[in-house]
Amino acid sequence: MTKALIRHAVREDFETLLEIDEASFPGGVAYNANELAYFMNRDGAETLVAEQAGEIIAFLIMEVHRNRRTATLITLDVREDHRRSGYGTLLMKRAEETLRDYGVEVYDLQVDIKNRNAVRFYNKHGFTVVRTLPKYYANGNDAYLMVKELERA
Ligand SMILES: CC(C)(COP(=O)(O)OP(=O)(O)OC[C@H]1O[C@@H](n2cnc3c(N)ncnc32)[C@H](O)[C@@H]1OP(=O)(O)O)[C@@H](O)C(=O)NCCC(=O)NCCS
Known part of the structure; x- marks a missing residue:
């Protein structure tokens, strides 16, 4: 993997994220557009994308329950032709940095x-x-x- 950029998703990314999710999971399990929008827009939800040369390669949605110091990883999807190249790990590490900043101690x-x-x-x-x-x-x-369980920073 050459240098990847991790950033928060923006509205314009939506169709690409839907396409990556549909390609990653079987029918009935992959999110449809309504479900994806629902999870991305829930209270406490954050979506991170990994981008390489302007193309989104992977994304992660997490939902943070700050008052309970917990969070849930809703989904993590890497384009099939880029799997096992470290993108999933990269996104997860960035997500965990954010969770620690929020004081999250455990996530599921x-x-x-x-x-x-x-x-x-x-x-x-x-x-x-x-x-x-x-x-x-x-x-x-x-x-x-x-x-x-997340170790303290
Ligand atoms: C699961 C997933 C997110 C992993 O992301 P990734 O970018 O491929 O993973 P990384 O390259 O960061 O990490 C690789 C590690 O994950 C595990 N792994 C991932 N794919 C694997 C495979 N095909 N075979 C064996 N181990 C695998 C291994 O532990 C591997 O470490 P190793 O290469 O040292 O053996 C990715 O395969 C994916 O998007 N799958 C389809 C969608 C999905 O199932 N998402 C998770 C459910 S919410």
Whole structure:
């Protein structure tokens, strides 16, 4: 990966983020436009994008519950042809810097238990499985609820 820029998403990015999400997940699991807009616009939501030479390669949505010092990683999507090149890690590290600044101590996520690459990725980054959520996804797949404690900066 040559130098990537991490920035907050702007309105003009929306269609690209939708396209990346649709390409990353099976039908019924990928967000439609309404769902993506809903998650991006929720209270406490922040969307970060990783850009390379003007092209968005990956994005992450998190939702911060500042009063509870917790957060949820809503999604993290990397374009298929750029996976395993460090973009996911880069976005996650930047997200965690922001979460620490907000005083977040622990954050969580849900991931399809069959999505082995993502589970491996999150394990590598310090998440542990706390529970299985049966039939969590629209296609009937179960999810793992995974949690990570953030060390203080
Ligand atoms: C999961 C995902 C976000 C990881 O992002 P990435 O940019 O590819 O990951 P990075 O290059 O930063 O990190 C790579 C690490 O993740 C894990 N990993 C990612 N893809 C993997 C694969 N195909 N096979 C094995 N391990 C994999 C490994 O631990 C790997 O480390 P290693 O290369 O030292 O073995 C990305 O694969 C993706 O967008 N997947 C589709 C969407 C998705 O499932 N998102 C997560 C659910 S919310």
